[in-house]
Amino acid sequence: MLEIQPYVTTAEPAWDIARLFPDQGDWSEADYLALDTNHLIEYSHGNIEVLPMPSDRHQAIVGSLFGSLSELARSVGGVNRVAPLRIRLWPGKIREPDLLFLASASDPRRQNQFWSGADLVVEVVSPDDPERDLMTKRREYAQAGIPEYWIVDPRTETILVLSLAGASYRERRYGRGEQALSVAFPALVVDVSAALDAI
Numbered sequence: 001m002l003e004i005q006p007y008v009t010t011a012e013p014a015w016d017i018a019r020l021f022p023d024q025g026d027w028s029e030a031d032y033l034a035l036d037t038n039h040l041i042e043y044s045h046g047n048i049e050v051l052p053m054p055s056d057r058h059q060a061i062v063g064s065l066f067g068s069l070s071e072l073a074r075s076v077g078g079v080n081r082v083a084p085l086r087i088r089l090w091p092g093k094i095r096e097p098d099l100l101f102l103a104s105a106s107d108p109r110r111q112n113q114f115w116s117g118a119d120l121v122v123e124v125v126s127p128d129d130p131e132r133d134l135m136t137k138r139r140e141y142a143q144a145g146i147p148e149y150w151i152v153d154p155r156t157e158t159i160l161v162l163s164l165a166g167a168s169y170r171e172r173r174y175g176r177g178e179q180a181l182s183v184a185f186p187a188l189v190v191d192v193s194a195a196l197d198a199i
Helices: 029-033 056-076 130-143 194-196
Strands: 041-044 048-051 077-084 087-090 094-095 099-100 120-124 149-152 159-163 167-176 179-181 189-191
Touching: 029 041, 041 077, 056 077, 056 099, 056 120, 056 149, 056 189, 056 194, 087 130, 094 130, 120 130, 130 149, 130 159, 159 179, 159 194, 167 179, 179 194, 189 194
Parallel strands: 120 149
Antiparallel strands: 041 048, 041 094, 077 099, 087 094, 099 120, 149 159, 159 167, 179 189
């Protein structure tokens, strides 16, 4: 009896789709802002950076801190958002922090397509590239004049609160069993253990 074999082809990436986009180094802000996706993609001087999908633990921590920032926003008339939402630090540099906060809901930096600043941003350290959150974004957020930057590091089980002092950040590190305290917003107090253990 003759056995019929299924027709098998080798799958190849859809390179023709990729060719519709600019090459790395040739992206403009307009090209980047025209991307219609819910993926975390940041823009840096003509290049796009596709960020990894966050883990469940990452999202649980973000959710816990979003709740704390929501309480602060209600108490001061501010607004907070969770990624993906773009923040334009300066021409040619757009990031998507895990959390963004403005002390006034009517702040003109709050725009529909992207924010042009924030009073506080939060990043949960990504295991694929910790230096991006710990060093690169620390430098960029300071250069952009963001008054406060929180870095939650699940690896070291700490929250680093960075408050802008001149052109750089002054840091305070909080660990399990401690309360992380905002310098700019004294009403923002976060139980480090509760944030790290969020489910």
